[in-house]
Amino acid sequence: xxxxxxxxxxxxxxxxxxxxxxxxxxxxxxxxxxxxxxxxxxxxxxxxxxxxxxxxxxxxxxxxxxxxxxxxxxxxxxxxxxxxxxxxxxxxxxxxxxxxxxxxxxxxxxxxxxxxxxxxxxxxxxxxxxxxxxxxxxxxxxxxxxxxxxxxxxxxxxxxxxxxxxxxxxxxxxxxxxxxxxxxxxxxxxxxxxxxxxxxxxxxxxxxxxxxxxxxxxxxxxxxxxxxxxxxxxxxxxxxxxxxxxxxxxxxxxxxxxxxxxxxxxxxxxxxxxxxxxxxxxxxxxxxxx
Ligand code: SAM
Numbered sequence: 232x233x234x235x236x237x238x239x240x241x242x243x244x245x246x247x248x249x250x251x252x253x254x255x256x257x258x259x260x261x262x263x264x265x266x267x268x269x270x271x272x273x274x275x276x277x278x279x280x281x282x283x284x285x286x287x288x289x290x291x292x293x294x295x296x297x298x299x300x301x302x303x304x305x306x307x308x309x310x311x312x313x314x315x316x317x318x319x320x321x322x323x324x325x326x327x328x329x330x331x332x333x334x335x336x337x338x339x340x341x342x343x344x345x346x347x348x349x350x351x352x353x354x355x356x357x358x359x360x361x362x363x364x365x366x367x368x369x370x371x372x373x374x375x376x377x378x379x380x381x382x383x384x385x386x387x388x389x390x391x392x393x394x395x396x397x398x399x400x401x402x403x404x405x406x407x408x409x410x411x412x413x414x415x416x417x418x419x420x421x422x423x424x425x426x427x428x429x430x431x432x433x434x435x436x437x438x439x440x441x442x443x444x445x446x447x448x449x450x451x452x453x454x455x456x457x458x459x460x461x462x463x464x465x466x467x468x469x470x471x472x473x474x475x476x477x478x479x480x481x482x483x484x485x486x487x488x489x490x491x492x493x494x495x496x497x498x499x500x501x502x503x504x505x506x507x508x509x510x511x512x513x514x515x516x517x518x519x520x521x
């Protein structure tokens with residue numbers, strides 16, 4: 232049940248630059264100047280930002296999502312007592328693969344005023360540069376660490392028709408591209424690197440083309456550095472009408488040869504084409520395989 236907001240202080244969720252310190256708004260500066268306390272994932276980065284904009288005497292404390300319950304309760308009490316608090320992360324929008332979710336939820340539950348100072352975010356910046364469809368997209372953020380779990384997650388995402396956005400470190404990007412190719416097959420992708428910084432670049436192409444570029448660079452000793460967002464096109468649903476019966480027959484027969492059961496083969500075809508189970512069944516009996 233929604234609780235009514237009370238006359239409390241406000242938690243300002245503040246986006247900060249993802250590389251270029253000029254990417255700040257007047258409102259951000261005003262907010263950081265006026266709040267009673269800034270809580271930050273990385274106080275060193277925050278101090279640099281404050282110093283760049285000549286914000287003096289700000290009170291800064293460290294905040295992580297594994298910050299103790301006691302600390303969260305203390306922040307809530309301060310907000311309830313009327314203090315205004317800004318939360319910032321190391322870069323970009325707090326909560327987005329960064330601390331803040333737990334606190335924002337606690338504020339909502341306690342009826343504390345909450346607002347956002349919008350600004351930079353790596354995912355959206357990469358998406359709009361990617362050249363991939365922006366009408367429907369899915370933010371995935373960081374994938375799990377082990378390859379088994381990565382594959383399992385990618386299998387889950389494989390047939391979703393939305394552009395997908397992943398965060399990844401330069402050390403693991405080559406491996407991710409390899410697994411992506413294995414699970415998703417070829418897709419249109421964009422590797423966006425060092426956004427808003429001097430060496431900003433976007434490597435666009437099919438998965439194997441981008442993988443080749445990365446491998447070539449590694450071989451030349453120019454290992455990929457910096458921060459990376461990978462944008463991947465969604466699964467393309469092809470209309471069954473575009474395909475004649477023979478195509479569907481060939482695909483079915485190939486899946487059966489690969490050892491899939493009839494049920495699994497149907498599921499795979501139906502995920503790929505807009506075809507009814509009845510039509511698929513009728514085609515399959517002509518195959519004489521089942
Ligand atoms: N909260 C941030 C946001 O709003 O984008 C994301 C923080 S997350 C801990 C850090 C990841 O974001 C990096 O590993 C990278 O994937 C991505 N990232 C952050 N800054 C970036 C930049 N300048 N260029 C490309 N990717 C960036």
